[in-house]
Amino acid sequence: MTTLIPPDYAAWLAELKATIRTARLKAGLAVNRELVLLYWRIGKEILERQSAQGWGAKVIDQLARDLRAEFSDMRGFSRTNLLYMRAFASAWPEEAIVHQLGGQIPWRHNCVIIDQVKDRATREWYIRKTIENGWSRSVLELQIETAAHRRVGASQTNFDRALPSPQSDLARDILKDPYTFDFLGITDASNERTIEKALLLRLRDFLIELGVGFAFVGSQYRLEVEGDEFFIDLLFYHTRLHCYVVIELKNTAFRPEYVASSISTSPPSMTWCVTR
Known part of the structure; x- marks a missing residue:
């Protein structure tokens, strides 16, 4: 059995590394999509129960305590984040849109857009541009602050x-x-x-x-x-x-x-x- 490194080893190793990186990226995106979808479903449940049963702020506080106690290894069940889940579900009532848009960007990016952009079409624009450009949260905040959606394509050109x-x-x-x-x-x-x-x-x-x-x-x-x-x-x-x-x-x-x-x-x- 030969111990020599084959001549094509370096090229094969480079391809293998690229395959692993791609798989890791896809796995990370899949996890993010599932997390965002979970938050949307929780928010939708809260909205429905508030509408049907008249839930008040105390129920949200109790829910946050109970979820944190049961899932102590998970972050994201604070009262503030539960309110974001409710706002997220209110902004995107259709699950299909969550799969197509909100699930494609990190949760905190969604929170920024929910907080700072009120118009649905404009929210969609910032999500699509975040996906397209790979904006970090700080860059997204800067683009919203400078109203990038009003500036793109508005110039007079030849x-x-x-x-x-x-x-x-x-x-x-x-x-x-x-x-x-x-x-x-x-x-x-x-x-x-x-x-x-x-x-x-x-x-x-x-x-x-x-x-x-x-x-x-x-x-x-x-x-x-x-x-x-x-x-x-x-x-x-x-x-x-x-x-x-x-x-x-x-x-x-x-x-x-x-x-x-x-x-x-x-x-x-x-x-x-x-x-x-």
């Missing part, structure tokens, strides 16, 4: 003329209007280079605000066109659009000579150019 369909539709749906860079902590008086340096120092926050699919290529990126030298403020590649995205920083409101559309109506602003 994408219908510059890009073929459906790429033009996807580009428009990806962009926000306006973008919010409060995390920079700089004033409107800052010049373009200061803004650029601040964005690069907070690149992670910048990418989160830009949205899903943006890959950073470089700053002050040099191009030579017909013997002339140009420098791009910020260059990105978008993995879903399959094209480069050029950002030109200006510390003024948008003017037509900036070529592309502005994402903000007040300084500082970004001018976009999408190129293949």
